Amino acid sequence: MKTSGGSDAAKRRAGESAAETVADGEVVGLGTGSTAAHAIRRLGDRVGSGLDIRGVATSFASRELAADCGIPLLDLDEAAGPDAPGIDVAIDGADQVAVGGGEDDGPTAGPLIKGGGAAHAREKLVDAAADRFLVVADPSKETPVLDRPVPVEVLPAGRTAVAEAVRATGGEPALRRAERKDGPVVTDNGNLVLDCAFGAIDDPGALATTLATTPGVVEHGVFVDLADEVHVGTETGVRVARR
Numbered sequence: 001m002k003t004s005g006g007s008d009a010a011k012r013r014a015g016e017s018a019a020e021t022v023a024d025g026e027v028v029g030l031g032t033g034s035t036a037a038h039a040i041r042r043l044g045d046r047v048g049s050g051l052d053i054r055g056v057a058t059s060f061a062s063r064e065l066a067a068d069c070g071i072p073l074l075d076l077d078e079a080a081g082p083d084a085p086g087i088d089v090a091i092d093g094a095d096q097v098a099v100g101g102g103e104d105d106g107p108t109a110g111p112l113i114k115g116g117g118a119a120h121a122r123e124k125l126v127d128a129a130a131d132r133f134l135v136v137a138d139p140s141k142e143t144p145v146l147d148r149p150v151p152v153e154v155l156p157a158g159r160t161a162v163a164e165a166v167r168a169t170g171g172e173p174a175l176r177r178a179e180r181k182d183g184p185v186v187t188d189n190g191n192l193v194l195d196c197a198f199g200a201i202d203d204p205g206a207l208a209t210t211l212a213t214t215p216g217v218v219e220h221g222v223f224v225d226l227a228d229e230v231h232v233g234t235e236t237g238v239r240v241a242r243r
């Protein structure tokens, strides 16, 4: 399991807070990463105590963890077809989340960057299909303006063409390399990842459209207008920002 900055206690509070909102009978999208893993473990505990849910995994890693935790699983095709139950709620992490001011109504949940674990293509499928999408994060992920490099999953044959297109829009692409093998990271879908630095992203919606319409791009890690709630675990509790 990939880990990231931020304390594990804060991640656990965030994951468990979101897991507590899941109700009996629901179909639950199971996110990827070290924060979502806490939600999966808590859901596994609740299943052990009688909660009746089915999970839809977003990656090889989340499927494996959910199976270890005793959560019954559905494929996305089984959950999202015409006569299928649908996905009631998805719980997933983020690499960066824009949280707005909201002095009167509390903080507001804005766009996200995801894909630090190269799982963003399946995550976006599941998170977008869910009736409620809950993001779980620690305070190191919050920012007023997104500015982390955006993970872009590309067809292997499109790697150079997509890199050129990214440069043409002012971005700087870097092929993601594996830490424990000589060569690139290969996604669960058999593709490559370009981490594309754009500096401060003033218009995430426009960038999302540009990347989505670039030939060779399978999926990018900008998630716009998808998050319903962001559960931010702190050293002492949990803050919830809403859309």
Ligand SMILES: O=C[C@H](O)[C@H](O)[C@H](O)COP(=O)(O)O
Binding pocket: 002, 003, 004, 005, 031, 032, 033, 034, 035, 036, 092, 093, 094, 095, 114, 115, 116, 117, 118, 119, 120, 123
């Ligand atoms: O591809 C991976 C996912 O988008 C993760 O949800 C994201 O990288 C956050 O992971 P973590 O909770 O480990 O920081």
